[in-house]
Amino acid sequence: MSDPPILHIEDLYKSYQDSEIIKGISFVVQEKEVVVIIGPSGTGKSTLLRCINLLTRPDKGKIWLEDQEITAPHTNVDKIRQRIGMVFQDFNLFNHMTALQNVTIGMTRVLKMKSTEARDKGMWELERVGLSEKAHQYPAQLSGGQKQRVAIARALGMNPHIMLFDEPTSALDPELIGEVLGVMQKLAEEGMTMLVVTHEMGFAREVSDRIIFMENGYIVEQGPPKKMFYNPELERTRNFLWKITELYGKQEEKEQ
Amino acid sequence: MEFLQNLLLLFRYLIAGTWVTLGVTAIALSTGFGVGILLATFRVYGGAMLRTIAALYSLVIRAVPVIVVIFILYFVIARFVDLSPFLSGSLALGIASGAYQSEVFRGAILSVPPGQMLAARAIGMSRVKAIRYIILPQALRLSIPPWSNEAAIVLKDSSLVYVIGVAEILRRAEYVSARTLQPFIAFGAAALIYFSLTFLTNRALDWLEQRYRVLM
Amino acid sequence: MDNLTVYLQRVGPDLLEGMIISLELTLVALSLGVLVGLPAALARVYGGTWVRRLAIAYIEIFRGTPLLVQLFIAYYGLPDLGITLSRFTAAFITLGLNSGAYQAEYFRGAIQAVGSGQMIAARAIGMTRIQAIRYIILPQALRLVLPAWSNEAISMVKYTAVVFLIAVPDLMGKAKILAGRYFNPIEMYLTVALIYIFLVAVATWLMRTVENKLQTPGLELEVERH
Numbered sequence: 001m002s003d004p005p006i007l008h009i010e011d012l013y014k015s016y017q018d019s020e021i022i023k024g025i026s027f028v029v030q031e032k033e034v035v036v037i038i039g040p041s042g043t044g045k046s047t048l049l050r051c052i053n054l055l056t057r058p059d060k061g062k063i064w065l066e067d068q069e070i071t072a073p074h075t076n077v078d079k080i081r082q083r084i085g086m087v088f089q090d091f092n093l094f095n096h097m098t099a100l101q102n103v104t105i106g107m108t109r110v111l112k113m114k115s116t117e118a119r120d121k122g123m124w125e126l127e128r129v130g131l132s133e134k135a136h137q138y139p140a141q142l143s144g145g146q147k148q149r150v151a152i153a154r155a156l157g158m159n160p161h162i163m164l165f166d167e168p169t170s171a172l173d174p175e176l177i178g179e180v181l182g183v184m185q186k187l188a189e190e191g192m193t194m195l196v197v198t199h200e201m202g203f204a205r206e207v208s209d210r211i212i213f214m215e216n217g218y219i220v221e222q223g224p225p226k227k228m229f230y231n232p233e234l235e236r237t238r239n240f241l242w243k244i245t246e247l248y249g250k251q252e253e254k255e256q
Numbered sequence: 257m258e259f260l261q262n263l264l265l266l267f268r269y270l271i272a273g274t275w276v277t278l279g280v281t282a283i284a285l286s287t288g289f290g291v292g293i294l295l296a297t298f299r300v301y302g303g304a305m306l307r308t309i310a311a312l313y314s315l316v317i318r319a320v321p322v323i324v325v326i327f328i329l330y331f332v333i334a335r336f337v338d339l340s341p342f343l344s345g346s347l348a349l350g351i352a353s354g355a356y357q358s359e360v361f362r363g364a365i366l367s368v369p370p371g372q373m374l375a376a377r378a379i380g381m382s383r384v385k386a387i388r389y390i391i392l393p394q395a396l397r398l399s400i401p402p403w404s405n406e407a408a409i410v411l412k413d414s415s416l417v418y419v420i421g422v423a424e425i426l427r428r429a430e431y432v433s434a435r436t437l438q439p440f441i442a443f444g445a446a447a448l449i450y451f452s453l454t455f456l457t458n459r460a461l462d463w464l465e466q467r468y469r470v471l472m
Numbered sequence: 473m474d475n476l477t478v479y480l481q482r483v484g485p486d487l488l489e490g491m492i493i494s495l496e497l498t499l500v501a502l503s504l505g506v507l508v509g510l511p512a513a514l515a516r517v518y519g520g521t522w523v524r525r526l527a528i529a530y531i532e533i534f535r536g537t538p539l540l541v542q543l544f545i546a547y548y549g550l551p552d553l554g555i556t557l558s559r560f561t562a563a564f565i566t567l568g569l570n571s572g573a574y575q576a577e578y579f580r581g582a583i584q585a586v587g588s589g590q591m592i593a594a595r596a597i598g599m600t601r602i603q604a605i606r607y608i609i610l611p612q613a614l615r616l617v618l619p620a621w622s623n624e625a626i627s628m629v630k631y632t633a634v635v636f637l638i639a640v641p642d643l644m645g646k647a648k649i650l651a652g653r654y655f656n657p658i659e660m661y662l663t664v665a666l667i668y669i670f671l672v673a674v675a676t677w678l679m680r681t682v683e684n685k686l687q688t689p690g691l692e693l694e695v696e697r698h
Contacts, residue, residue, distance in 0.1 A: 055374060082380035092375035096394050106379035109389055151375075156380050264575065319672040320665045321633035325645065328661045336657075412538040428539060433548060440549035447537045447545060454536040 003031050004067050006050065006162050006193045013048055014062035021047050022058070023217035029162065034194045036204040039214035040240070046089075047195040048214070049164045052195070053084040064163065082110060085155030085163040089170050091147040093139040097151045099126060100135040103157045111158065125153040129183050145176030149183055156187075164185065165196040201244055205229055212235050266432055269315045270445055273425040274453070275290055280346045280414040280424060285407055287350025292357025293392075294386070300365045301387060309415050310358065317355035323416050325352040330420050345417030353410050356454070360406060365391060366400035404461035415450070483663065490646030491667060497563060497632040498643060502625055509575030516576065517583050518605065527576070534573030540634050542566045547638045563635040571631070575624060580618035583609060592609050618686060622679035629671045644666060652659025 002199055007029040014022040022045040029035050029088060037045050048110065050056040050065060054070065054077050062072045070080045092108040094102050100122050104210040108117035126132045148168055155163060165184065185207050196239060199203065202212055205225045212222040213236075221228070221237045232238045287372035298310040317325060328403035329348035333339055339347075368391050418427035433439035494641065515527035547562040556566070586609050594604035636645035647664040651657040 048436045053378060055377060078377075078380050080380075081378060084378075086375075086378040088371060088375065088378075090371050092369075092371035093370065094375070094390055094394075105389060106381070109385055110380045154375075154379065243399065316669060319669040321630040321644070321668060323633050324661055324665050324668060328658065328665060332561075373600045381515040411652070414636070415538040415540045418540075426538070426544070429541075430544075438552060440545065440552035443541060443545045443549045447533075447541050450538055450541060451533065 002033060004064070006033075006066060008064040010053070010062045010064075012048070012051060012063070013059045014044070014051060014056065015059055016047075020050070025061075025217070025219055027219065027222065029193060030196055031193055032191045033208045033209045033210065033229050034188045034192075034196070035212060036208040037195070037197045037212045038201075038204060038240075038244070039212055039220075040197070043215050044217045045214055047087070049166050049195070049197060052084055052164060053081050055086075056152055078110075082158050083108060083161045085158060085160030087148070087151050087155055087163065087165045087168050088193065089153045090169040091139075091144075091171070092148055093151055093154070095139050098136045098138055099131065099142070099153075102139070102150055103154045106154065106158050111210050122153075122157060126150070128156065128186075129153045130179070142193065143176060144172045145179045148172065148180045148205065152180075152183055152187075162193040164193065165198065167197050167199070169198065169200060199240075199244070215240070231241075262436065264440065264447075266436075266445055269432060270428050270449055272282050272427055273428040274325065276342065276422060276424040277411075277453070280342065280349065280417055280422065281407075281411045282351035283343070283346035284353055284410050284414065287347055288353030288357045288406075290411070291351065291354025292361050295358035295416075296361035296365055297387065297392075300361050301383070311364050314355045317352055322349070322352050322413050326416055326420070333449070341417070341421045345420050345422050345457060349410065349413060349417065353406065354415075356406055356409075357403065360402045361395060361400050361404065364395040367398050368394045400461065400465045400468060404458065404465065407461060408457060411454055411457060412450065423472060479659075482654070486646045486650055487663070487667065488644065488645035490540040490641060491671070492557050493640070493645075494629070494632050494642040494671070497567060497635060497640075498628045500564045501567035501571050502628050504564065505575045505624075505628075507574030508569060510570060510579050512576035513579035513583060514605065516580055516678030518601070530569075531573045534570050535577070539566070539570050539631065540637060542570055543635065543638050559635075559638050559640045561630075562638060563575065563640050567628075567632060567635070571612065571628060576619065578617050578624065579613065581620070582613040585616050586612045591697070615686060618683050620684060625679055626672060626675045629675050630668065633668070 005028045010026050011029070012022050012025045013020070025048060027035075037048070038044055046058060046143050051058045058071065061071070062069055064078060065083060068075075068080075070077075093099075095107065097105060100119070103125055104115070104118040107113040107121060108115055111215040113121070123132055123135060126135055129152050131146060131149050132155065134142060134146060134150070139150070142150065152168075168184070169180050171227075172180065177200070181203050183197070184194070184203065196203075196208070208225055210222060211225055212226045213220045213228065215236070221232060221234050223232070228237065229241055232241065275294040295310040295314060298306040299314075302310065326345060326348040329351060330341075333344045333347065337344075372390050372394065373386055376390040377383070381389070394402050414424060418424060418430070421427070425446050430444045433442035436442065481494070512527045512530055515523045516531070519527060542560065543566045546557060547559060548567045550557060550562075574673060590608050590612065591604055594608040595601070617677045632642060633644045636642055640646065641649075643664055651660040654660075
């Protein structure tokens with residue numbers, strides 16, 4: 001690889017009050033890679049994502065976005081965040097704006113695009129997630145899956161170099177999960193670099209290039225899905241994945 | 257017959273005062289609005305010093321009767337600037353109202369879900385932009401009901417500036433009462449007019465609330 | 473410091489007298505407010521059509537007009553109808569009725585917050601409406617209303633200030649007289665402001681202590697006024 005990786009994390013530490021949530025995490029994400037992070041709840045996966053776009057400041061460690069060290073002092077954090085897209089578990093759509101306005105507000109106010117340009121691009125992004133006919137609806141009028149897809153469009157509107165997904169389907173009713181995963185899969189096929197925290201094992205197995213298993217603030221093991229699911233190196237990994245796969249596997253069998 | 261004629265004259269004279277009352281109320285509410293939003297933003301987003309100053313302002317002014325605040329500010333303003341009683345009274349009322357309005361806006365800002373700020377920062381907005389385009393618009397809509405309450409209070413408190421000589425409804429009623437020696441009718445009429453004003457204002461603000469409701 | 477002592481000696485006694493009157497007004501107004509407000513709230517929630525309408529009229533009129541106008545009507549206007557009240561009586565009654573209207577709304581909010589399920593359950597075990605109100609609804613409502621009522625109590629200290637405009641010698645009234653005597657309005661009113669801040673602080677402390685003593689888990693309600 002001659003190009004620098006999109007994301008490089010080195011030796012990250014983060015504590016809240018007395019407990020250490022992230023205990024020395026290092027890894028790399030290459031361009032166009034889809035990396036999925038799995039692990040038991042509360043092991044710092046969300047905190048990790050928030051450190052990456054500096055919504056939370058890590059206590060120790062360095063992060064590089066392409067060739068820039070974003071943890072260096074005097075970095076323009078707002079500018080950095082323009083290059084990182086984030087999708088939240090709770091969607092966090094701007095309630096006082098329509099779907100289209102949610103997508104274009106970043107374009108007009110942050111990227112300083114002209115409103116006509118922004119509107120066109122906004123409609124294009126909504127089209128991309130399959131929601132162009134909902135452009136003028138308010139978040140309160142949308143279903144959970146639709147809200148999340150608008151949130152994805154909003155993040156895409158900023159032309160990010162990498163997309164972070166923080167348990168994007170965990171707050172959704174089961175029948176709505178599919179539409180969001182479908183959009184995410186499409187993005188992956190289009191070549192977007194993605195870092196996804198999720199419990200959706202089907203997605204992890206089919207779409208990811210690499211799976212990272214995190215527990216208690218450490219990376220336990222990482223590797224391509226075939227290896228992680230069928231031939232992991234560590235017992236712990238095998239146990240976790242086996243348990244989860246059994247749970248989800250039964251569900252998938254039922255659906256078939 | 258003469259009684260009815262007098263009654264009509266009385267009403268016309270009092271209603272002329274309505275414009276003054278509304279003027280005082282409008283100036284006071286807008287001054288208070290500006291002060292209130294500023295203070296509320298300081299208290300939620302400011303550094304330690306701004307937060308303390310804003311909190312102290314709010315606490316001290318709200319602990320003093322409005323009439324006392326009006327008196328003090330009227331005399332203080334009079335020492336430095338030559339303003340009409342109308343303006344100094346309205347501004348004084350506005351400065352007092354600002355403290356109460358800051359509590360309304362502060363509550364509203366704090367009611368905006370924290371995820372909104374996160375999402376705004378996540379797409380690269382600076383703190384100031386996020387407050388301006390995402391937080392405040394929602395906070396303002398949330399604040400309409402308690403603010404309507406405050407607006408009604410300011411409308412009624414506008415009667416207090418009669419003391420410093422502003423020719424609003426109450427002062428005119430007093431004048432009429434002194435001239436006609438029929439205070440009950442004079443003040444009763446004034447009460448009726450105030451009642452209509454508060455009634456109409458409440459209806460108008462209810463409509464505003466319906467129109468701009470934010471559904472979460 | 474010498475000036476301060478002289479100043480205090482000059483104005484102290486009068487201001488103290490005024491303060492006591494203000495406190496009297498506060499207490500009487502609050503009590504009258506409860507005596508009128510609670511029945512008005514009950515009338516509004518449980519009364520028949522005409523009783524309810526009467527209660528609503530009372531509440532809307534007293535909340536929809538300025539306190540000062542009400543004071544003027546009571547003191548200057550009523551004699552026209554043959555009812556002459558002393559300044560003090562006019563002040564007590566007007567403040568009381570005015571507060572009663574606002575308190576009625578707080579009580580109403582609290583009563584409604586208790587929930588219709590409580591009334592249904594009480595009737596289901598055979599209580600009459602009145603028994604249900606007395607033993608089940610009111611005890612809960614009175615606890616729920618506490619925060620809003622404390623606010624009103626604390627604010628009452630401030631509301632009484634306007635009675636000086638019908639020449640009642642309360643704190644503000646004394647201040648005005650002293651300001652006229654010594655030509656120092658700003659100092660007088662600032663002093664009075666400080667005294668009010670002190671009184672409000674004491675009232676706040678008092679009400680918070682009462683609230684803490686009467687805390688019941690599961691019964692909280694927030695209403696805002698001044």
